[in-house]
Amino acid sequence: MRHLKARNKKAEAVFDWLEDEDGDVAALQQSPPPPHYPAGCTTVFSPGWEVDSAGGTAGLCQPVERDLYDCYKTCYWPAQVPDYLNNHPDWAKKCASATQDWRKIDLVFP
Amino acid sequence: MTVVHAAEMHRFRAKTQELAFLVPSSLIVELDPEARAILDALERGPRLAEEIAQTPEALQALRELARVGAVAREDGVLPTPLSALARPVEPPPLSTLVLNVTNSCNLSCRYCYEYGEDRVAPSEAPALMSEETARQAVDLLVSQSAPRARLQITFFGGETLMNWKVVRPTVEYARRRALDSGRFIDFSLTTNATLLTDEVIQFLSENRIGITVSIDGPRQATDAMRVYSDGRGIYDVIAPRIKKLLAVERSRPIGARVTVTSRTLDLRSIFSHLVGEIGFDEVGFAPVTTAQGRDYAIDANGYDRLLEEFRHLTDDFVAAALEDRYVGFSNLSDLLGEIHQGVTKAYPCGAGLGLLGVAPGGDVGLCHRFAGSGDHDFGHVATGLDVEKRRAHLERGHVDKRTDCRTCWVRSLCAGGCYHEAQVRFGDRFKANLHMCEWIRAWTALGLDAYGAILEGNPGFLERFDERKAG
Numbered sequence: 418m419r420h421l422k423a424r425n426k427k428a429e430a431v432f433d434w435l436e437d438e439d440g441d442v443a444a445l446q447q448s449p450p451p452p453h454y455p456a457g458c459t460t461v462f463s464p465g466w467e468v469d470s471a472g473g474t475a476g477l478c479q480p481v482e483r484d485l486y487d488c489y490k491t492c493y494w495p496a497q498v499p500d501y502l503n504n505h506p507d508w509a510k511k512c513a514s515a516t517q518d519w520r521k522i523d524l525v526f527p
Numbered sequence: 528m529t530v531v532h533a534a535e536m537h538r539f540r541a542k543t544q545e546l547a548f549l550v551p552s553s554l555i556v557e558l559d560p561e562a563r564a565i566l567d568a569l570e571r572g573p574r575l576a577e578e579i580a581q582t583p584e585a586l587q588a589l590r591e592l593a594r595v596g597a598v599a600r601e602d603g604v605l606p607t608p609l610s611a612l613a614r615p616v617e618p619p620p621l622s623t624l625v626l627n628v629t630n631s632c633n634l635s636c637r638y639c640y641e642y643g644e645d646r647v648a649p650s651e652a653p654a655l656m657s658e659e660t661a662r663q664a665v666d667l668l669v670s671q672s673a674p675r676a677r678l679q680i681t682f683f684g685g686e687t688l689m690n691w692k693v694v695r696p697t698v699e700y701a702r703r704r705a706l707d708s709g710r711f712i713d714f715s716l717t718t719n720a721t722l723l724t725d726e727v728i729q730f731l732s733e734n735r736i737g738i739t740v741s742i743d744g745p746r747q748a749t750d751a752m753r754v755y756s757d758g759r760g761i762y763d764v765i766a767p768r769i770k771k772l773l774a775v776e777r778s779r780p781i782g783a784r785v786t787v788t789s790r791t792l793d794l795r796s797i798f799s800h801l802v803g804e805i806g807f808d809e810v811g812f813a814p815v816t817t818a819q820g821r822d823y824a825i826d827a828n829g830y831d832r833l834l835e836e837f838r839h840l841t842d843d844f845v846a847a848a849l850e851d852r853y854v855g856f857s858n859l860s861d862l863l864g865e866i867h868q869g870v871t872k873a874y875p876c877g878a879g880l881g882l883l884g885v886a887p888g889g890d891v892g893l894c895h896r897f898a899g900s901g902d903h904d905f906g907h908v909a910t911g912l913d914v915e916k917r918r919a920h921l922e923r924g925h926v927d928k929r930t931d932c933r934t935c936w937v938r939s940l941c942a943g944g945c946y947h948e949a950q951v952r953f954g955d956r957f958k959a960n961l962h963m964c965e966w967i968r969a970w971t972a973l974g975l976d977a978y979g980a981i982l983e984g985n986p987g988f989l990e991r992f993d994e995r996k997a998g
Binding site for chain 1: 544546552553554558561562584591592594595866868869870871978982
């Protein structure tokens with residue numbers, strides 16, 4: 418903004434926002450923009466997947482297999498699970514509730 | 528070929544700076560000569576962009592004005608209006624409850640909306656709030672306010688101190704509930720000061736309870752309307768008590784709340800009496816709420832005079848601010864605070880949003896002025912809040928639903944004015960306070976001029992002012 422000056426808090430906030438939107442001329446010494454995280458798994462918080470309160474996997478509130486299952490449909494993650502869109506739509510059919518039925522998830526032989 | 532027009536705004540100037548208050552965003556921008564020339568050119572209506580911006584710099588200025596929403600294209604590419612963004616409104620968590628701990632009073636002020644001809648709530652309701660009801664109100668506030676950490680309870684009346692025996696334990700109970708639930712509750716109280724005893728003063732001070740005293744000025748002004756039922760004025764009773772209250776060391780500013788009538792329009796002498804002689808930190812003026820035709824109602828000439836008086840008090844405020852001194856003229860300091868932040872309001876006040884009023888019997892109403900009035904109730908402290916009624920209120924009360932406000936440049940600060948004032952005046956709480964529009968616009972313009980003067984003359988004052996408001 419060369420011809421306008423922000424003269425109250427709201428205007429300062431809007432001017433800052435507009436400037437960010439425009440981006441600014443960045444010199445080479447300046448640090449690059451932060452990496453882009455896709456929306457998806459990273460915004461989902463499903464406690465008890467990874468580690469338990471002691472840092473191990475013995476006391477998880479959901480079985481580790483739940484993690485595998487979640488990679489299949491609820492959110493995409495390039496884990497080794499069958500694709501449900503084209504080739505294996507019924508892979509998890511017998512698994513109504515991951516925490517109870519994970520043993521029923523089928524094996525897939527490509 | 529692009530046709531452009533100026534968006535809604537109010538232009539004003541400080542000593543040397545050219546400023547514009549933009550509507551409805553409440554942005555304040557300073558214009559350089561190029562930007563100014565463009566807005567000047569658009570003053571009489573839409574023009575061709577190519578015509579008004581012939582140099583690269585002028586074109587840049589036009590672009591910048593368009594980006595902040597001060598200029599728009601005629602082809603319908605307008606900045607998104609607020610209403611387009613407004614979703615169906617969900618009542619927010621509570622932040623404030625006003626407890627009408629009693630609706631009886633030891634005075635018979637002639638202009639009173641609680642007892643006079645303009646009352647909204649029926650009179651058969653219980654006169655004193657019980658301790659049990661007050662506790663239920665506190666519980667309601669605590670349970671309906673998550674995730675807010677700071678809550679507010681205001682004790683109101685009638686005359687609040689007539690039910691002191693409930694106020695005191697309620698403060699203690701609320702403190703415990705706040706502690707248990709990890710919150711902070713702030714207390715305030717409004718009183719006519721007739722019942723201020725040493726014990727009360729000490730408790731208020733020790734508990735950091737914010738105090739507002741209703742008083743209309745020196746003896747003559749106060750006693751004109753504020754009287755006992757036998758007609759005796761109260762000034763001589765309250766003046767020594769207030770001085771005692773003000774003499775106690777205090778950590779919070781103590782304010783006077785002046786109801787202005789047609790008989791008490793000499794605001795400057797009222798102000799200097801209350802601040803200079805009595806010693807109040809802040810004085811706020813409110814024109815009396817009343818139906819038309821009462822002899823104490825302020826007529827059109829009276830409102831001109833009121834504005835004139837506000838202008839003088841504003842001049843004094845600005846002169847002091849330029850010397851880095853603070854003058855406690857609440858009406859102006861509230862307005863300046865909103866201007867500085869760039870506040871935009873969809874509703875005129877917090878009533879029905881985070882604030883609700885509780886009647887002595889426990890009915891929850893829109894605010895303390897409506898509590899117990901039946902039609903305007905939103906539930907009961909014992910049975911909880913009526914979400915549907917709250918939602919319906921917010922749907923109807925939104926400023927974008929008020930056609931009267933649609934073209935007004937102060938709508939994002941005023942949002943239509945007091946619900947109770949509208950109810951008394953027009954029998955409809957959603958009606959804009961149409962009798963006040965001219966006045967509010969003139970007063971806001973005055974506030975913007977004051978803002979500009981302070982911004983240019985002593986910008987640091989506004990920063991410290993923010994801290995004061997926040998503190």
